Amino acid sequence: MSHEGKTIALVGHCNPDVFAMRMALGRFAPGVEFVAVTDTAGLEASKGAVGFLVNRKLDGNFGTRSGLELIEELPEEERKRAALVSDLADAQAEAEELGAGAGFGKSGMYGDAARACLERMVGE
Numbered sequence: 598m599s600h601e602g603k604t605i606a607l608v609g610h611c612n613p614d615v616f617a618m619r620m621a622l623g624r625f626a627p628g629v630e631f632v633a634v635t636d637t638a639g640l641e642a643s644k645g646a647v648g649f650l651v652n653r654k655l656d657g658n659f660g661t662r663s664g665l666e667l668i669e670e671l672p673e674e675e676r677k678r679a680a681l682v683s684d685l686a687d688a689q690a691e692a693e694e695l696g697a698g699a700g701f702g703k704s705g706m707y708g709d710a711a712r713a714c715l716e717r718m719v720g721e
Contacts, residue, residue: 600626600627600628600629600719601628602628603626603628603629603630603647603719604629604630604631604632604643604645604646604647605622605626605629605630605631605632605646605647605648605649605650605715605718605719606632606634606639606640606643606646606648606649606650607619607631607632607633607634607650608634608640608649608650608651608652608655608664608667609634609635609651609652609654609655609656609657609659609664609667610633610650610652610656610682611656612633614652614703615631615633617703617706618631618650618682618703618706619631621706621707621711622650622706622711622715624707625711625712625715625716626715626716626718626719629647629715629719632646634649634657635656635657635658636657636658636659637658637659637660639657640659640667644675646678647678647718647719647720648678648679648680648714648715648717648718648719649671649675649678649679649680650679650680650682650700650714651664651667651668651679651680651681651682651692651697651700652664652682652683653665653681653682653683653685653688655667664681664682664683664692665681665688665691665692665695668681668692668695668696668697669695673696676695676696676697677696677697677698678698678718679692679697679698680692680697680698680699680700680701680714680718681697681700682700682701682702682703682706683700683702683703684702684703684704684705685702689702698714698717698718699713699714699717700714701714
């Protein structure tokens, strides 16, 4: 199934990780555009995205280095469309307590948790 016209924001990831995530996650969501977001202006511009994959340690200019703080600052509706990208179970649990959906770690971006996260974001 193609998901043309849908966008997922890759928030606070370095360029090599953005490339790797586009390759890995594109398999689970054909047609989705994965947009790199590196600052608060880019985050504001991506408000229409179906999902926000937020790095635990932000790379870029967001006023914080913490992906958990960034998730906490999102309006509730956007928080529901967010997921943390981290291999740390306690960070994943904290993100979900803040209202984000279940995320995944970069080491598992080809696995079931990443697939489930993407399917939730694109509405499968």
